[in-house]
Amino acid sequence: MGPNRQPSPLGQTKHRHDDIEDGTLARTASPHPSPVGTKAPAAPAKARSTVAKGACAYLNPRAGGTVTAPSEAFDRLRGKSGAAKVSSPETKDSYTWPDKSTSKAVQQEVEIDGQKIRVVRPTDDGAKGKNLPTTKELAEALRAIPADQRAHTSVIVVSPTPSPDKSASGTIAGEGGSGEIRLYPVTAAQAQNDFDNRLTHESGHNVQGQFWTGAGDVHDWQTAADADSSRPSPYAASTTGDDFSEFNVLFNAARGTACEATAKKIYPNRWAKMESYRSK
Ligand SMILES: [Zn+2]
Numbered sequence: 001m002g003p004n005r006q007p008s009p010l011g012q013t014k015h016r017h018d019d020i021e022d023g024t025l026a027r028t029a030s031p032h033p034s035p036v037g038t039k040a041p042a043a044p045a046k047a048r049s050t051v052a053k054g055a056c057a058y059l060n061p062r063a064g065g066t067v068t069a070p071s072e073a074f075d076r077l078r079g080k081s082g083a084a085k086v087s088s089p090e091t092k093d094s095y096t097w098p099d100k101s102t103s104k105a106v107q108q109e110v111e112i113d114g115q116k117i118r119v120v121r122p123t124d125d126g127a128k129g130k131n132l133p134t135t136k137e138l139a140e141a142l143r144a145i146p147a148d149q150r151a152h153t154s155v156i157v158v159s160p161t162p163s164p165d166k167s168a169s170g171t172i173a174g175e176g177g178s179g180e181i182r183l184y185p186v187t188a189a190q191a192q193n194d195f196d197n198r199l200t201h202e203s204g205h206n207v208q209g210q211f212w213t214g215a216g217d218v219h220d221w222q223t224a225a226d227a228d229s230s231r232p233s234p235y236a237a238s239t240t241g242d243d244f245s246e247f248n249v250l251f252n253a254a255r256g257t258a259c260e261a262t263a264k265k266i267y268p269n270r271w272a273k274m275e276s277y278r279s280k
Contacts, residue, residue, distance in 0.1 A: 050266050056259035059250055059266055062233040066201065067246050073253035074144040074196040081147065084139035085111040095120060098157065098182055099164040110139045113147060122160035130185035132158050133195045140192060141199040146252060152206040154179045161185075174198050176205030176245070197249060204245030211277045220273070227269040247274065 052059040058069050087109040095105030103126055110117045119135050121127065133141070138156060145153075153176075163172035163184050175182045181202040212218050222240045225247075231237060236246035247270045254263040264271045 050262060052259065052262045052266065056254070056262045059254060059259060059263050061230045061266075062235075064234060066197070066235040067232045067249045068193070068197055069200075069249050069253035071193050071196070073257075074141075074193065074200075076257070077144040077146065077252060078140065081143040082113045084143055086135055086139055087111075089135075091123075092120075097159045097161050099159070099161045101161050103160065108135050110135065110142060112139070112143055112150070115147070115151060117142060117150075117154060117156060119156045119158065121158035126160045127158070130160060131188060131190045132160070132183060132185060133190065137192055137195050138199070141195040144196050145200055145203050149203055149207045149248075149252075152179060152210060153181055153203045155181070157182045159184050174202045176202030178209065179206055181206070200249045200252060201245045204248035205241055207248065208241055208244055224269040224273040228267050230266055232267070243270075 055070075055072070058067070058073070062068070089106045089108050092105045092107055094102045095107075096102050104123050105126075106121050106123055108119045108121075110119055119138055121132070121135060138158070142150060142153075157180065159182055161184075163175065163182070165172055165175070171184065171186060173184055173186045181199065183198070183202075212221070218240050221244055225231065225236075225240070225243045231243065232246040232250055236243040247267060250263060250267070251271065251274050254260050
C-alpha cells in the first residue's frame with residue numbers, strides 16, 4: 001500500500017506563513033477520529049486562563065497560519081548538537097522530482113553527531129528565485145531538531161518544482177512522512193527561522209510514525225488535543241498529524257526552559273501525551 005498523502009487546507013489570512021502549506025505522508029490510513037459536528041456543544045471557545053507573556057509569547061495560540069517559535073529557541077536547541085559535516089556535492093545528471101519531472105540535481109550528505117541525512121537539491125541555477133533553503137540552512141535547521149526526533153528523518157528532497165499534490169487552496173510548501181521531508185518552492189523570501197520552524201514541523205510527521213502505529217493511537221492524540229481549550233494554530237486543525245506537528249514545535253522550544261510551565265498550562269493534555277511518548 002502506497003503512502004497516503006493528505007495535503008491540508010491553507011489559511012486565507014495575510015500572515016506570511018500562510019503560503020506555507022504541507023501535507024502528511026501517513027503511514028497508516030486512518031479514519032478522521034473526530035468528525036465535524038460531534039464536538040461538545042457550543043459554548044464559545046472555553047476561556048483560556050493562561051496567556052504567555054514576553055519571551056514565552058510564541059506559545060499563545062496563533063490567530064493565523066502556523067506556529068512560529070523564535071530564533072532563540074532554535075539556537076538553544078542547536079546548542080545540544082555538534083557541528084554539521086556536509087559532504088562534497090555530487091552531481092546527478094538527471095533526477096526525478098516528486099512531480100516526476102527530471103533535471104540536474106546535487107546530492108550531499110549532512111552528518112550530525114553520527115546521523116547521516118541525504119539531501120537532494122537542484123543546482124543553483126535550478127533553485128534560483130524559488131526561496132528554497134541552501135544545504136547549509138538545512139543543516140542548521142536539522143541541528144535544531146532533538147536527536148531522538150531527527151533520527152526519524154533520513155532524506156530531504158528540495159524540489160525545484162511544485163508538489164504533485166496541489167491542494168485546492170494553494171501551494172504546498174512541504175511534506176513529511178516515512179522518513180522523508182520534501183520542501184517545495186514558495187513565493188515569500190525565507191529566513192533561517194522559517195526553515196527551522198518548517199523542518200521541525202515536517203520532521204514531526206516522521207516522528208509520528210514511531211508513536212502512531214494504528215488508528216487508535218491517532219485517535220488518542222486527537223482526544224488529548226480536543227481536551228485542551230486552545231490549539232496552537234489554525235493550521236493545526238488541518239489534520240490530527242498537523243496538530244501533533246504544530247504542537248511539537250512548541251514542545252521542543254519550551255521543554256526544559258522557563259516557558260515550560262506556561263506551555264503546560266495552555267496545552268496540558270497535549271503536553272502530557274507528548275511526555276508519555278517520550279518516556280516510552
Ligand atoms: Zn504538516
